[in-house]
Amino acid sequence: MMGTSTQVQPLLINYKTLEEFKRFKEYGIQELTMLEDLQGNIVENNSESPFFGIYIGNALVARMSLYRVSAKYDHYFEPPQDYLELWKLEVLKDYQGQGYGKQLVDFAKSFELPIKTNPRVNSHNFWERMGFQKATYKVERDLGENPLLWLPQGVEEQNDKEE
């Protein structure tokens, strides 16, 4: 460990973070919007973001986004309840295979809420190891998604196949 911190921490919106985000493959409209909002003074420097990450020394090596979805929009879990949407989980290539992905997922699980994610197809093995299961695909709800769910004790998948 050599004294480096590998805690999961919330990421603040600032130019350094946004520059580091460019190293991640899943850089998209979300990040571009954060940059524009910062440049246009629509948000303050060091505003909160939905991102959490792991630093090694000064460098961001892994990140994810987390958002708490309200029970009234819950179409996945039984009983319906607040749940976490997790996206853009990514570990930079040179740091893969060292447990940082698991560390981020464990952090998300620590809120003790159900979790939904919509991973890239080729990461299903990882999500299975993390205890996630495929949701029953419903075209009108899931459209182009590949939803995977993590169910804490006492929570089941909603099973009304028809809607």
Next chain:
Amino acid sequence: MMGTSTQVQPLLINYKTLEEFKRFKEYGIQELTMLEDLQGNIVENNSESPFFGIYIGNALVARMSLYRVSAKYDHYFEPPQDYLELWKLEVLKDYQGQGYGKQLVDFAKSFELPIKTNPRVNSHNFWERMGFQKATYKVERDLGENPLLWLPQGVEEQNDKEE
């Protein structure tokens, strides 16, 4: 053209189609579910699917999914209205650059409804050429998506930034 048909056609769920789907990169839980439903006699052979495609001779070379979302779930367009969600637009590598992607998008536009898609980040140039524009990113609505919109005449983006 040599007599081959390059019309866009609705794709029916059968073993031949589902086998052809495996050649597309964006093969996921949606297709696996269609296969399981067919194997388990939950759907009949040649049931309708949300997919449309282009054949050259006997081979499926391009496809997309389209779903009509009801106005009551419209959080993108002003006035709120039925719109089309478009996903998994993909042309097989050997057939790219020949206008099949545009042909599929033009087919979607022919319904004269607004269209929303959530493309892979590296296809934004294509979508811009097709007349799509970035939606204003809203974390609580868009989460991990990169929404792009096509607005027919008289339709605007919903502009209530706060919700």
